[in-house]
Amino acid sequence: MPDPYSTVRALLLDPERSNFYANRGLHSPRLLEWLAGRYGPRRLLEWRGGRYPVVSVALPGLALRRSARENPFLCERALSALYARWGAASFNGPVLRMMSADSNHLTVSRCGYFDMLDTCYALEWELLASLGEWCSRGKRACWGELESKLLLRRHVEERSANPFQDGTGRAAGLGVSMVVRRRCGRGWRVLAARRAPSRIGIRSKKLHVVPAGMLTPGKSIRQSALQELLEEVLGMEEHGRGISREPEYRRLVRAGAEFSVTGLAINMLSLCGDVCATLTVDDACWWARQAQWRLNHEHAGGLVEINGAPPWWDIVPQGAGALALAEASS
Incomplete structure (x- = not known):
């Protein structure tokens, strides 16, 4: 099985380059197109005539509930080191982690802030930098070429039936x-x-x-x-x-x-x-x-x-x- 962190690790060999491509990927209209194809077009938030890469669910009165278990997750100290070096994060304090969500409760455990950076923010970095580089080639390549790079996302999604309600496989701060x-x-x-x-x-x-x-x-x-x-x-x-x-x-x-x-x-x-x-x-x-x-x-x-x-x-x-x-x- 491929190493889930291999793409993230490769991107961080040249962080300035991947930072440039991540910003380009964020600005690309193909980002919303890919998300709609991956998760379904109705997942994207439609607000005031715009579309946004967020799943927004009305749950009035939602309350926290402590989990009786601590699900393990794969975590490599990669992106947090860059964030610390570039002054974007400094304190690895304890934060709450989503385990699961239903109509009444958000079941939570705890993790470190850097755990979230090295799992969830790493997913974002992997997607946006890979997309930005993929889009820069000028021609319309197939999605499969992009998705072959998203190894950490594949690892997480294989462990979570619905990543918008289930925090398995990562530190979903x-x-x-x-x-x-x-x-x-x-x-x-x-x-x-x-x-x-x-x-x-x-x-x-x-x-x-x-x-x-x-x-x-x-x-x-x-x-x-x-x-x-x-x-x-x-x-x-x-x-x-x-x-x-x-x-x-x-x-x-x-x-x-x-x-x-x-x-x-x-x-x-x-x-x-x-x-x-x-x-x-x-x-x-x-x-x-x-x-x-x-x-x-x-x-x-x-x-x-x-x-x-x-x-x-x-x-x-x-x-x-x-x-x-x-x-x-x-």
Whole structure:
């Protein structure tokens, strides 16, 4: 049987070259064509007239449940070393890992953040860099030539009947993407930002909802999401303590902020995803303090408005999924 990591390993022999081709692969319209053929056209999210490489499922009230088992997964320390060397990741902390999802519960275990990079983000790197190189040849080659390179994806999919509900075969790390919003006429004002520039081309300057971060052991979805909001937007220093005594948290409580889980968004490129939620804050006084907010370094591009449908390559897939689920829940 072929070595599942052989393509990823070969790509990382020349990371600058594969970084260039990964960015080209992300921008190629053939990416959506391949995903539709691989997983079915109805899997792709259709939102505001655009299509996005994310499976978005409305699961209001979804709750976490701890798994009684720890499924092993193949993991080679490959991509995490590049991310660390290029300043895109530094802390290999514990995060939650999706084991399975149903209509009521998300069954989770735990893994390291680098485990997710070296399995799920490696799937994304393998696909996009291989696609970018394949497309650069100019002529329309058959899909089989591309798919022969996707050895890690084949390894994972052979172990998971439905990779959008089953995390077997990889460390499917779970994040949380929360849409902070306020009613404005017939629509909503939401918090969104551009991510910071990154040497990793497929990560650099992408649109995303704010906040967005990883789910970690010992915290509920709500606790994780609100802590991310305080750290990423409202200027709270990162720490391991609770947030109930923080002044900004108390302001949210006084403002009548309403939290709700809306569903699950699984990135079709990396086969990991985010729990999605909304935080509705209609108190004008809370929004009036925006001049005092301090975005952290992850959102160095600043707050932006998302009007219409941004192209798929310009927004984090889970961000598009979170926005679509928020609109559907209105």
